[in-house]
Amino acid sequence: MxxxxxxxxxxxxxxxxxxxxxxxxxxxxxxxxPEPALVPVGAGAPAEEPAAPDxxxxxxxxxxxxxxxxxxxxxxxxxxxxxxxxxxxxxxxxxxxxxxxxxxxAFAAIFYLILVLRxxxxxxxxxxxxxxxxxxxxxxxxxxxxxxxxVPALHSVWFIIHIVAAAVAGAAFNVGGIAAILYLIKARAEKRGPVTGYLAQLPSAAKLDDFSFRVLRFAFPLWTFTILAGAVWADYAWGRFWGWDPKETWSLVTWVIFAAYLHARVTAGWKGARAAWLAIIGVAVFWFNFIGINLLVTGLHSYAGI
Incomplete structure (x- = not known):
């Protein structure tokens, strides 16, 4: 029930x-x-006022x-x-x-509501x-x-630590990826001229880029800890820290992409579209690792149950 x-x-x-x-x-x-049209005040007066409030x-x-x-x-x-x-x-x-x-x-939704409230x-x-x-x-x-x-392999406190860290990191990756996509849209609109409509209510492209960077900078150490906690759990469950299981391999690929993203931003001054696309690729690889590997590949992490 x-x-x-x-x-x-x-x-x-x-x-x-x-x-x-x-x-x-x-x-x-x-x-x-569209903005309301302006109409003359009086029969021949040049002064104008809004025809109606927007x-x-x-x-x-x-x-x-x-x-x-x-x-x-x-x-x-x-x-x-x-x-x-x-x-x-x-x-x-x-x-x-x-x-x-x-x-x-659920973590992503709570994170979003915190941003709305604060x-x-x-x-x-x-x-x-x-x-x-x-x-x-x-x-x-x-x-x-x-x-x-x-399953017996999941009876470990390190499993709980590993999954909680992965869930929080995944939520942050997704919010950061959304901000990167919005950055690309807003930056393109700003290049065309004055931004109107709903895009005008978004933060500037520069602020969106900075927000995406801050969120992904928060997510990266969590993802690093996820991999390390997973290695400890793997040693407890299977007697080895690392075995190049498909999930382990693609988790490492995800880590490398976001490490490259942060390194490029901090040392090479990467900002804007190049950094945004690298962040989006990282989020896409994260989802492939989670959904694609679970459904398409058999390994020690095949717990989908579908």
């Missing part, structure tokens, strides 16, 4: 994330309305508030689903791909809720597996 309520909470969160994404899409659409900004703000409110409700359902999953299995809810996806997305960054709403709606939707439809006991 507890497992049923966990699944119900997860499905509910996916639906509400979709509604939140729709609200933020309407926010963007409202901001795309209601687009007001509508956009209302849709933004609706989107954030829906996201808060979705996150409550989401976290409840994760907790109930652990209660149902009488273990930490990180034993398969479904559980890792839902946990990592800095008012509702401009992240559409891309983040898109990620959450798609990710949670795939989790409850494609990745879902019934609650089951952990």
């Amino acid at each position: 507890i497992a049923y309520y966990s699944s119900l909470a997860m499905v509910t969160s996916a639906v509400i994330y979709l509604l939140a994404m729709s609200a933020h899409a309407l926010e963007w659409a409202a901001a795309r309305r 209601a687009g900004a007001g509508r956009g703000a209302r849709f933004a508030r609706i989107g954030v409110a829906l996201t808060v409700i979705a996150v409550i359902c989401h976290v409840a689903g994760v907790v109930l999953r652990g209660v149902a299995g009488q273990r930490m809810p990180w034993g398969n791909m479904y559980e890792f996806v839902t946990s990592s997305l 800095r008012g960054w509702t401009w992240l709403g559409l891309p983040v809720t898109l990620l959450l709606a798609v990710g949670q939707g795939l989790a409850v439809t494609v990745f879902y597996v019934a609650v089951a006991p952990l």
Whole structure:
């Protein structure tokens, strides 16, 4: 019964994330309305005034508030689903791909809400809720597996440390990747001339670039710790620290890409489009490592259960 309520909470969160994404899409659409035309004051007077007040900004703000409110409700359902999953299995809810996806997305959602509450960054709403709606939707439809006991190799405190670090790092990688994508969009718009519509409400391209760098700089040591904790766990479970298992190999590839990204920014002064594309490649490799390797390759980390 507890497992049923966990699944119900997860499905509910996916639906509400979709509604939140729709609200933020309407926010963007409202901001795309053109400015009101100017009309003369009087019959032949040259002075001009707005024909009508622009209601687009007001509508956009209302849709933004609706989107954030829906996201808060979705996150409550989401976290409840994760907790109930652990209660149902009488273990930490990180034993398969479904559980890792839902946990990592929960961290990403909480991180986003913290940014909204502390800095008012509702401009992240559409891309983040898109990620959450798609990710949670795939989790409850494609990745879902019934609650089951952990395989013997996962009975270790280092497994818990390893997975928590990976989930938090993954959440940060995704937020940093979203900021890198928004940077590319905003930078292209700025090169074309004055930025209008919703893009005008985004931070400047330079600030987006800096935000992406800060988030990825936070994620990188966590990912480093993830690999190190995984090595300790591997020695406990299989008697060796490193065995070039496909998941281990691609985790190292992900680490190398983000190490190159940070090194290029700090020492070579890489900023802008080159750094953004390298960050996006790193996030893409992270997801390939998680989904592609789990589904396409058999190895010691094949816990998807699908």
